[in-house]
Amino acid sequence: MAHEEDALEHERASWKPSSGLAVTVDDPVQNPGLPPHRERITDKDPAAMKRAVRTVYTLFYLSLAGSIWAVAAYMLFPIESGQIVDIRHNNLFIGLGIALALLAIGIGAIHWSKAVMSDREFIEPRHATRGRDATREGAVEVFRAANEESGFGRRTAIRGSLIAALVASILPGITLFRGLAPESSPENPIAGDPVALLSHTMWKKGERLAHDPSGRPIRAADLTLGSAVHVIPASLADLSHHDGYLEEKAKAIVLLMRLLPEQLPAEHNKLEWSYDGIVAYSKVCTHVGCPVALYEQQTHHLLCPCHQSQFDVSRSAAVIFGPAARPLPQLPITVDDEGYLVAQSDFTEPVGPSFWERH
Amino acid sequence: MSTATVTETPSSTDRRDEKPLGGRFVAGAANYIDERTSISGLVKELGRKIFPDHWSFMLGEIALWSFVAVLLSGTFLTFFFQASMVETHYAGSFLPLRGVEMSAALDSTLRLSFDIRGGLLVRQIHHWAALVFVAGIGVHMLRVFFTGAFRKPRELNWVIGFILFILAMAEGFTGYSLPDDLLSGNGLRIIDGMVKGIPLIGTWTSFLLFGGEFPGTQIVGRLYTLHILLLPAILVALLAVHLMLMIVNKHTQFAGPGRTNSNVVGYPMMPVYMSKMGGFFFLTFGVIVLIASLFTINPIWNYGPYDPSPVSAGTQPDWYIGFADGALRLVPPHLEFVLWDRTWSFNILLPLGIIGIFIVLVLIYPFIEAWVTGDKREHHIAQRPRHAPTRTAIGVAGVIFYAVLWAAASSDIIATHFHLTMEGVIHTLQALLIVGPIVGYFIAKRIAIALQKKDREIALHGYESGRIVRLPGGEYIEVHQPVDAYERVKLVDYETNAPLVVRPNDAGRIPWHENFRASLSRWFFEDRLVPVTQSEVEAAEAHAHHTLEHIDEEENLELQGMHDRAGVPDAPHHPIDDGSRSETAVRSSNIIVPDDEPKKD
Numbered sequence: 001m002a003h004e005e006d007a008l009e010h011e012r013a014s015w016k017p018s019s020g021l022a023v024t025v026d027d028p029v030q031n032p033g034l035p036p037h038r039e040r041i042t043d044k045d046p047a048a049m050k051r052a053v054r055t056v057y058t059l060f061y062l063s064l065a066g067s068i069w070a071v072a073a074y075m076l077f078p079i080e081s082g083q084i085v086d087i088r089h090n091n092l093f094i095g096l097g098i099a100l101a102l103l104a105i106g107i108g109a110i111h112w113s114k115a116v117m118s119d120r121e122f123i124e125p126r127h128a129t130r131g132r133d134a135t136r137e138g139a140v141e142v143f144r145a146a147n148e149e150s151g152f153g154r155r156t157a158i159r160g161s162l163i164a165a166l167v168a169s170i171l172p173g174i175t176l177f178r179g180l181a182p183e184s185s186p187e188n189p190i191a192g193d194p195v196a197l198l199s200h201t202m203w204k205k206g207e208r209l210a211h212d213p214s215g216r217p218i219r220a221a222d223l224t225l226g227s228a229v230h231v232i233p234a235s236l237a238d239l240s241h242h243d244g245y246l247e248e249k250a251k252a253i254v255l256l257m258r259l260l261p262e263q264l265p266a267e268h269n270k271l272e273w274s275y276d277g278i279v280a281y282s283k284v285c286t287h288v289g290c291p292v293a294l295y296e297q298q299t300h301h302l303l304c305p306c307h308q309s310q311f312d313v314s315r316s317a318a319v320i321f322g323p324a325a326r327p328l329p330q331l332p333i334t335v336d337d338e339g340y341l342v343a344q345s346d347f348t349e350p351v352g353p354s355f356w357e358r359h
Numbered sequence: 360m361s362t363a364t365v366t367e368t369p370s371s372t373d374r375r376d377e378k379p380l381g382g383r384f385v386a387g388a389a390n391y392i393d394e395r396t397s398i399s400g401l402v403k404e405l406g407r408k409i410f411p412d413h414w415s416f417m418l419g420e421i422a423l424w425s426f427v428a429v430l431l432s433g434t435f436l437t438f439f440f441q442a443s444m445v446e447t448h449y450a451g452s453f454l455p456l457r458g459v460e461m462s463a464a465l466d467s468t469l470r471l472s473f474d475i476r477g478g479l480l481v482r483q484i485h486h487w488a489a490l491v492f493v494a495g496i497g498v499h500m501l502r503v504f505f506t507g508a509f510r511k512p513r514e515l516n517w518v519i520g521f522i523l524f525i526l527a528m529a530e531g532f533t534g535y536s537l538p539d540d541l542l543s544g545n546g547l548r549i550i551d552g553m554v555k556g557i558p559l560i561g562t563w564t565s566f567l568l569f570g571g572e573f574p575g576t577q578i579v580g581r582l583y584t585l586h587i588l589l590l591p592a593i594l595v596a597l598l599a600v601h602l603m604l605m606i607v608n609k610h611t612q613f614a615g616p617g618r619t620n621s622n623v624v625g626y627p628m629m630p631v632y633m634s635k636m637g638g639f640f641f642l643t644f645g646v647i648v649l650i651a652s653l654f655t656i657n658p659i660w661n662y663g664p665y666d667p668s669p670v671s672a673g674t675q676p677d678w679y680i681g682f683a684d685g686a687l688r689l690v691p692p693h694l695e696f697v698l699w700d701r702t703w704s705f706n707i708l709l710p711l712g713i714i715g716i717f718i719v720l721v722l723i724y725p726f727i728e729a730w731v732t733g734d735k736r737e738h739h740i741a742q743r744p745r746h747a748p749t750r751t752a753i754g755v756a757g758v759i760f761y762a763v764l765w766a767a768a769s770s771d772i773i774a775t776h777f778h779l780t781m782e783g784v785i786h787t788l789q790a791l792l793i794v795g796p797i798v799g800y801f802i803a804k805r806i807a808i809a810l811q812k813k814d815r816e817i818a819l820h821g822y823e824s825g826r827i828v829r830l831p832g833g834e835y836i837e838v839h840q841p842v843d844a845y846e847r848v849k850l851v852d853y854e855t856n857a858p859l860v861v862r863p864n865d866a867g868r869i870p871w872h873e874n875f876r877a878s879l880s881r882w883f884f885e886d887r888l889v890p891v892t893q894s895e896v897e898a899a900e901a902h903a904h905h906t907l908e909h910i911d912e913e914e915n916l917e918l919q920g921m922h923d924r925a926g927v928p929d930a931p932h933h934p935i936d937d938g939s940r941s942e943t944a945v946r947s948s949n950i951i952v953p954d955d956e957p958k959k960d
Contacts, residue, residue, distance in 0.1 A: 017735035017736045017737070018733060018734070018735045018736075019734055019736055020732040020734035021731075021733055021734070021856040021857055021858070021859055021880055021884065022732065022734055022736075022854050022855070022856050023854060023855050023856065023857050024854040025853065025854065025855075025889070025890050025892050027892045027893040028851075028854075028890065028893065029818070029847060029848060029851045029853075029890075029891055029892065029893050030844070030893050031616060031617065031619060031848050032844040032848065033616060034616055034617030034624065035616050035617070035845045074476055074477060077476075078476070079452070079473065079474070079476055081452075082451075082452030082453060082454060082473065084453075087472075087473055087479060090476055090480075091477075091479045091483070091651075092652050092653070094477045094652070095480045095648055095649070095651055095652020095653070096649070096652050098480075098648045098652075099646075099648040099649035099652060100645075101645075102641045102644045102645030102648060103641065103642060103645035104645075105641040106638045106639060106640070106641030106642030106643075106644075106645055107638070108638070109634045109635070109637055109638025109641065110634070110635055110638035110642065112634055112638075113630070113631050113632075113635045113638065114635075117630055117634065119626070119631075121624050121625060121626065122407075122409050122624070122625065122626070123409070123617065123622050123623070123624050124408070124409040124609075124622060124624075125621060125623075126609055126621045126622055126737075128737060129512040129607065129608060129737060177567065178567070180567040180568070180577075180581075181567045181569075181570050181571050182570070182571055194562050194563060194565070194566035194572075195562060197566075197571075197572050198562070198572075212668050213666070213668070232668070240446075241446040241576075242446075246574050246665070246666070246667060247572040247573065247574065247575065249666070249668065250548075250572070250573055250574065251572075283668065285552075287552065287706065288549045288551075288553055288556070288687065288707070289548045289549070289551060289552035289573075290548060290549065290552075291668055291669065291670045293670050293672075305671070305672040305673070305674075306670070307684075307687050308688060308781055308785065309692075310781075319692050320692075321781075321785075322688075322692060323687060323688065323690035323691075323692065323694075323706045324692065325692065325693050325694060325695030325704070325706050352552070353555050353556060353704075354555065354556055354702045354704045354707075355556070355565075355702065356555075356558050356559055356560075356561050356701055356702060357562055357701065357702075358697075359697050359700045359701060359702060
């Protein structure tokens, strides 16, 4: 509100800020000034004041009791038994003590300020945020003198080369961050190549399909119609965490389902990737990589619980709903001499979420 | 500083014999410190600084104090947490997980929960306080936005505050990922998938971030460094700047009696705000501890260690990440293609881009509005949302947009709880994401303008008191209770903005950006009310007074006629008031305006 007497607009001789599109009414409703101070009950009645004071110190003593209780609860409620009920009691009773200690201080202090302390309002004038004209001129003079004495503006060769040097000095620091991920080495020729790593899993010709997480191989005959099995490569069990167990598992997880052979798309050339109605698809969602763990037997739909992408197994795991764009990659499978399900090869495309270099 | 404040500091010169304030020791200590720091200047400058009072100014304090709770509880946790993904076998006291292979991060989180007394409590305080922290920033931002408190000279503080909001979310997400449990691992998997979808740099960014393939053995340690060092350092530094700028600019206040654009009316820092704010810290912290002792949060012991294979349906991220997760869910299928031998994942880029644009728009909104209005003056009066209908409507549209994305993060829960189809919920939310903000915009704008009209009516003609009075002639009128001058200044506005009228510049041309600005200003200010003026107030008062007299006169005539006909012309017009007939229409304190009479002259 821009009253004529607005101190903000008149205290600087050179400062007449534009009001832009603002239209000020000629005779704004007059501000009556601060209303007369109304005394609170504690101002008028000494007994009420006494009560308020008593409330405040009672609360502070209550807080004291809360703190002592919390310390006592720390000792009274041990958790060493490992029983969940003991942990719950320990959590609850220490917590209640601390909460009481804190809340009572808070309520007491606020009650003190509202009921006991003076509630008379003060008026403080505002000044324009910008410096006074003389100060601003002084600041400009500082820069002018510094520029004059250093020649920063005049000596362009110095200035330009300094800027170039400063910019370039950041580059070594950025370069160091290449070390965040490993480089390729003779033992591991693709360790430093994310595209190669993303393009291969540990599935290979003859690799047995095994139950997740037990690692027990799966016989085709044991798989009943309509069943869905979470599968890992049988040799994953041989890996320890140091050898990249989780990294390999994150790519190699597969969902195995048995449908009637005629429910699979017959014209599809991927039919030979299945065995007697048994199909294996990557369990890693092609959206952002969640495990597509929910299989609906009746509709042959796979649902990703993270973002609800749905894939139709009877149509080569094509996307039928949700944000995913690509079908789940299919793992070519067959059976070995002993009747166990084995992979024909690795996946023929990278599994999991899309990435820039994928094509 | 107000004149009344100076008396508080005792001037030691003329009262040298008296005992110094606070006793000899306090005086000595104060002197010791001041002679080495000149801190007395700071105390004199800030000690009696005036802060205005309003409940909504407390929302930022919730954020501030819950952040202190986060820092205190988080420091305790660092003494026990091990940010390492080295595999161990859990041997702590929680029986169901004994012998399970897990990373040192999860192992130490379980140990600090189950083997340290009070450890679970501190972990829950930390998590709950973090949720309250982000929520506190959110509601504080809404208050600042809807009251226009971001206007000059506070635009930069808006930007800093918004960066604090982003940092708080980053802190939340990095912290959520540290225990290396099943849920946090799935969260990281989603982040990894999103990062990989970014063109050109995505694959390598993910590769470098995780130190190789997902999940790798590096990410927890790296996030820990971000979580307890880098992000908090930036956060604390920006928070300090945020508060310093608040002191430099002085807090905004709402319009009211005695409150103008060039003053601050309120209570002094010492003692009132020291006690109120200090007390509020304990209150905030206390409520967080109470929640933490009563309600379990993030029971990692139920989830177990991260494994890429299992996932539980219906899991939810922490609330502030919901909008991003919802954006991912609402993308229509098949938005991905291969072009120039490269994959363009628009199912990732679209939500990222939309969220990015949303964030940038919120960040720069003060500058957009300043450019449209061209107003270069300082504004220290917090506007009521109804006095800026277009801004309020834009804010409501933004809130709805955010809320729909947020709700979408629970699309599966909505579907299962209300027995709806997954597809139906998603399609409805997709439609709402576009229609909702538009409808909300128009409704909010109309409500704001209607409320302005209502306030105008009240400022001029008083409240409808609800007291219906029957006049002797059979006429029913409603008694209007006038507002006093102290109430009225809170209701009225003092200026409005008119749309820009473009004029050719010196070259005789109208540049395109001026045309654009003009159309934006039409959008902002075409629908507006002219503020109430003092002469309107006086005219309304005179009119009410006139009506009152008129009714009085008619009533008297009628009564006199009745008395005449009854043959008692000298009977009094007013019954003798025994106190039971207070519902009388003609009281000097009531202004009576019959409803059927046109109110304008």
